[in-house]
Amino acid sequence: MSYISLSHEDKKKMLAVIGISSLDELFCCIPEEIRLKRDLNLPSPLVEPELIHHFEEIGKRNSDSSYLSFLGAGAYRHFIPYVVDYLSSRGEFISPYTPYQPEVSQGTLQVIFEYQTLICQLTEMEIANASLYEGASAAAEAVLMAHRLRGNPKILVANTLHPQYKSVIQTYVKNLPIEIKEVNYNERGELDLDDFARKIDAETSAVVCQSPNFMGIVENLDRIAELARKHQALFIVVVAEAASLGILKAPGACGADIVAGEGQSFGLPLSFGGPYLGFMACKKDFIRQFPGRIAGETKDAEGRKGFVLTLSTREQHIRREKATSNICSNQAWCGLRATIFLETLGRKGMRELAYQNIQKANYALEKLSEINGVKRRFSGPVFNEFVLEFAGGWPKVEGFLRQNGVLGGLSLEPFFPELKNCALFCVTEMHKKDNIDRLVRLVGEVLR
Amino acid sequence: MIREPLIFEISAEGKRAFDLPKLDVLEKKEFLNNLPLREDIKGFPQVSEIEVVRHLTRLSQTNFCIDTTFYPLGSCTMKYNPKVNEKVAQLGNFLHSHPHAPQDLVQGNLEVLKSIEDFLCEITGMEAFTLQPSAGAQGELVGMMLIHAYLADRGSPRKVVLVPDSAHGTNPSSAHICGYLAQEIKSNERGTIDLAGLIQQMTEDVAALMITNPNTLGVFESDILKIAEIVHAKGGLVYMDGANMNALVGKFRPGDMGVDVIHLNLHKTFSTPHGGGGPGAGPVGVKKHLIPYLPFPVVEKGPAGYVFNHNRPKSIGRVGSFYGNFLVIIKALAYILSLGAEGLRETAEIAVLNSNYLRKSLEGVYHLKYSTPTLHECVFSDKLQKEHGVKNIDIAKRLIDYGHHPPTMSFPLIVPGALMVEPTETESKKDLDLFIEAMKKIATEARETPEVVKSAPHTSYVRRLDETSAARNPVLRWEGDEEK
Numbered sequence: 001m002s003y004i005s006l007s008h009e010d011k012k013k014m015l016a017v018i019g020i021s022s023l024d025e026l027f028c029c030i031p032e033e034i035r036l037k038r039d040l041n042l043p044s045p046l047v048e049p050e051l052i053h054h055f056e057e058i059g060k061r062n063s064d065s066s067y068l069s070f071l072g073a074g075a076y077r078h079f080i081p082y083v084v085d086y087l088s089s090r091g092e093f094i095s096p097y098t099p100y101q102p103e104v105s106q107g108t109l110q111v112i113f114e115y116q117t118l119i120c121q122l123t124e125m126e127i128a129n130a131s132l133y134e135g136a137s138a139a140a141e142a143v144l145m146a147h148r149l150r151g152n153p154k155i156l157v158a159n160t161l162h163p164q165y166k167s168v169i170q171t172y173v174k175n176l177p178i179e180i181k182e183v184n185y186n187e188r189g190e191l192d193l194d195d196f197a198r199k200i201d202a203e204t205s206a207v208v209c210q211s212p213n214f215m216g217i218v219e220n221l222d223r224i225a226e227l228a229r230k231h232q233a234l235f236i237v238v239v240a241e242a243a244s245l246g247i248l249k250a251p252g253a254c255g256a257d258i259v260a261g262e263g264q265s266f267g268l269p270l271s272f273g274g275p276y277l278g279f280m281a282c283k284k285d286f287i288r289q290f291p292g293r294i295a296g297e298t299k300d301a302e303g304r305k306g307f308v309l310t311l312s313t314r315e316q317h318i319r320r321e322k323a324t325s326n327i328c329s330n331q332a333w334c335g336l337r338a339t340i341f342l343e344t345l346g347r348k349g350m351r352e353l354a355y356q357n358i359q360k361a362n363y364a365l366e367k368l369s370e371i372n373g374v375k376r377r378f379s380g381p382v383f384n385e386f387v388l389e390f391a392g393g394w395p396k397v398e399g400f401l402r403q404n405g406v407l408g409g410l411s412l413e414p415f416f417p418e419l420k421n422c423a424l425f426c427v428t429e430m431h432k433k434d435n436i437d438r439l440v441r442l443v444g445e446v447l448r
Numbered sequence: 449m450i451r452e453p454l455i456f457e458i459s460a461e462g463k464r465a466f467d468l469p470k471l472d473v474l475e476k477k478e479f480l481n482n483l484p485l486r487e488d489i490k491g492f493p494q495v496s497e498i499e500v501v502r503h504l505t506r507l508s509q510t511n512f513c514i515d516t517t518f519y520p521l522g523s524c525t526m527k528y529n530p531k532v533n534e535k536v537a538q539l540g541n542f543l544h545s546h547p548h549a550p551q552d553l554v555q556g557n558l559e560v561l562k563s564i565e566d567f568l569c570e571i572t573g574m575e576a577f578t579l580q581p582s583a584g585a586q587g588e589l590v591g592m593m594l595i596h597a598y599l600a601d602r603g604s605p606r607k608v609v610l611v612p613d614s615a616h617g618t619n620p621s622s623a624h625i626c627g628y629l630a631q632e633i634k635s636n637e638r639g640t641i642d643l644a645g646l647i648q649q650m651t652e653d654v655a656a657l658m659i660t661n662p663n664t665l666g667v668f669e670s671d672i673l674k675i676a677e678i679v680h681a682k683g684g685l686v687y688m689d690g691a692n693m694n695a696l697v698g699k700f701r702p703g704d705m706g707v708d709v710i711h712l713n714l715h716k717t718f719s720t721p722h723g724g725g726g727p728g729a730g731p732v733g734v735k736k737h738l739i740p741y742l743p744f745p746v747v748e749k750g751p752a753g754y755v756f757n758h759n760r761p762k763s764i765g766r767v768g769s770f771y772g773n774f775l776v777i778i779k780a781l782a783y784i785l786s787l788g789a790e791g792l793r794e795t796a797e798i799a800v801l802n803s804n805y806l807r808k809s810l811e812g813v814y815h816l817k818y819s820t821p822t823l824h825e826c827v828f829s830d831k832l833q834k835e836h837g838v839k840n841i842d843i844a845k846r847l848i849d850y851g852h853h854p855p856t857m858s859f860p861l862i863v864p865g866a867l868m869v870e871p872t873e874t875e876s877k878k879d880l881d882l883f884i885e886a887m888k889k890i891a892t893e894a895r896e897t898p899e900v901v902k903s904a905p906h907t908s909y910v911r912r913l914d915e916t917s918a919a920r921n922p923v924l925r926w927e928g929d930e931e932k
Contacts, residue, residue: 096511
C-alpha cells in the first residue's frame, strides 16, 4: 500500500523546479559510502484485506479475553459508554498535534481545561496538569517534584504501592541524590504507622502512599498526612484505581500535597497495558515545580474567552536542561477519552459506579472467605480488590479455575515473597452476580 | 460563531447521560463501614447524552487536524494516519487483553512486540529494541539511563552529555533528568556539528553525544562516521535522536554508522496518530553492548513460544507499568507491514522531494539562514519580513487565514525567527502549491499591508490569544458555582 499523493507528472514537474533529474539526487548529502544500498529485509507489503486478516490471525493467538477474569492490579475492566468510542474516534481529535497554535486548537485545549477541572474536582486538589504517560511514571514524576520542592534525600514509600510503580520510581531516581525507603504494612494491610513514625525524619522530602493500596485496602490517609506534616514532609497520594475517587474521601480532603495516578479506569480499554493515562494534581503553591503540559484560560484580541498551553517557562522547549520535566507529548487523546467518560457518567454515575464496585467486591469477598481453606488475608476495608490466602496452595486453585475458563486473582508471591499462596482478586461493576457465584462455586469445588 | 460553553456551565441537577444495570447482589450497608467516604463530587457535571455529543462534536470542529488540513509542523512529521491501522488496533483480542494475563494466553500480543522489535532493528541497523517508553522524550531518558548504566558498569561513570545548539529542548532536559550536565556544542556555518569544537569538548568526562540526524535544520550530519570515531575514541557513546528518521528509512541505517543508541517516534515516522499530543511511543534501539541494560521485561522466543524475561540483573529497570503503549505499537506494526521495504523507502524519498520542492519555491521569498542542502524539512526565517515589523508568529497566524496549519517556531534556537516546515510525503502537489501561494501572498502583505499580517488570524474560531496574560494570571480550571 502507498499513501503518497503525487502523480508521475507531479513528480516530474517538482524535480524540474528543484533542478534535478532523479529522486536519488535528493540524497546526495548522504555520502555514497554510508548510504544503504540494498532493500530492507521486510515482509512483502500487505494490502488492506490482507492486513486485517493478518492481525485477526495474530489476535486469535490471544485468548485471555474469552475467560471470566478477576484480574486487576493496576488495570481495570469497567464499562465504557459508547459515546466515548464514538466521539474520541473523530479525526479532529485523533489527528492533530499538541496544541501549539491555540487559535486552531481550541477543541483540544478546552477539553484539556475541562479535564484539568474534572481531575481537580475528583481529587479535591487545586491544580491538575494535562496528563502524563501512565500511573507508574506519574508517581515517579511526583517523587522528582517533591525532591525539587524539599531538597531532602529521603523518600518514604509504602511497600503496598503497586510493585511496578515502585520499580519505575527506582529507575527514575537511580542516578539522582534520592534514597527510597519502604514502609511496611500491618496485619490490616494498611501502612504500618509505627514503622512509618520510626522511619520519617528531617531528611525526608516526601512520603508516598497508594489508596486503595496494592492489597486493595483503603488507607486512612488523614493519619498519614498528619504524621507527614509534623515532619515537614510532603504527602504524595497515588491512586491506581481512579474509579474509587467516585465515592472515597478525596486525597485533597485528607491532606495530600500531590496526587498522582492512573486514569485507565476512565474510559480506556485494558489494551494489554497501554496506552493508559497518568494524571497529576497538586496544591497551587507548587505550580513552578509542576511537570507536564497545562492549559489555561485567556482572552483573544476581541476579548473573547479562549484557552492556551501556559506556564511553559517550566517546560523543556523554553527552559531546556532547567525544565521541571522532559515531557513533550503526553497522553492527550487518553485524557480526551477520560473527559468524555467523566462527563457522561457525571456526578451521580461516578458515585453509582464506585458504589457497585464496593458492593460486588465485598459480596465476593464475603462468599469466598466462607469457604474452608480460604482466608481473607487482610482485615482493612476494601474497594474493589482483596487478597485471599489459600491454605492448600494457590497454584492448584489457579489451575482448576483456568481449566474452567476463569482467570482467578494475581499471584502475589512474585511481588511479596511472604505472601505465599495469596492472590489478589478484582471485582468490578462488570461482574454479574452469576459470574461471582461461579467463581465461588469453582473455588469451593476444588477445595472440597 | 457561537462560543461553546464549558460543560460545567450547562450542567444542572436532574440531567443524566448514563445508567448502570441495577445492583444484582444483596446490598449491605455494612460494606461501607470503615470506609472514608465523600458526600459528593462538588461541581461535577450533570448533562444529557445529546449535550455531551454536541459539546464534544462542536469543540472538535474548532481544531485543525491532518484529516482536514495541511499541517507542516516541522520535526513533528504530521503525515496521514491510515485508517485501517485504527481498525486493527481495535480488534477485540488486543483491546480487551489484560496485561497480567498468563503469558500462554497472550502469545499474539508477544508476537506483535517481538515482530516490531525485529523490524525496527532491520530498519535502523540496531541490534535490540525496548518498546516500553511512552513517548520520544521518555525514550531519550531511557537512552541516557542505558548509557549511564553501561558506563558505570565499566567503572567509568561520567558527568557530561554534549548536545548541539540546534537540538530539540527535550535533549538537554532528558540528559539533566538522568543526572548529567548537558553541555552545548556550537554548530558551524553549515548548521552541522563542528568537528574541531567537538574534538575539543570531547573529554573523558563526556558520557555521550546526543545527535539528531538529519538535524533540526533538516541537514544530514554527513560527518557522522568521523563524529562517532571522535566520541568513541574517548570512551563515550553516540545517542541519536530519531525524531527525523522519516528522511532516512531505507536510505541510511544509523546502527551501521557508529550510533550506539537511538530512539524512534512511532507517532512520527510510523504514522500513528498524534492524538492532539499523545499517546505516542518512543522505542529505544541499542547495539549489542547495551542490550543487558534494557528495561525489563524483554520478549524472547523460546521453545514453547514467546516469553517475558524478567531476569535481567543489569537492567535499568522498568520505565512504565507494563509494556509500553501497546495499541500504538500495533498501529506502527500495521504501517510497516502495509508499506514493506519499497513503500518505506518511497516515504523517505517523497518526504524529501516535497520538502525540497517547498524550499525551492519559497527560497528568496523567505530567508534561509543556511544554504546547506536539506532532506525532509527546512527552516526559513522572518528576517526579510522583520524589516516591515512582521515576525514569524505573525506569518504563522496569517497562514491560518489561508487554511494551513503554521510551521514550528520554537526551535532551532540557532535560527532567530524560525519557520520550520516539514510537509511529509503524504501531501499532494496541489496542497503544497496552495501553501506556497499563501506564503508568497503573506510575504507581499508583509510589505504592503503589514497590519493585516500582524493582527492575524482574522477568520478563526478565536482571534489571536493572549498567552502572556494567561501565564501571568493563571486560570487553570473552572471555578464557577460548585454548589449548583
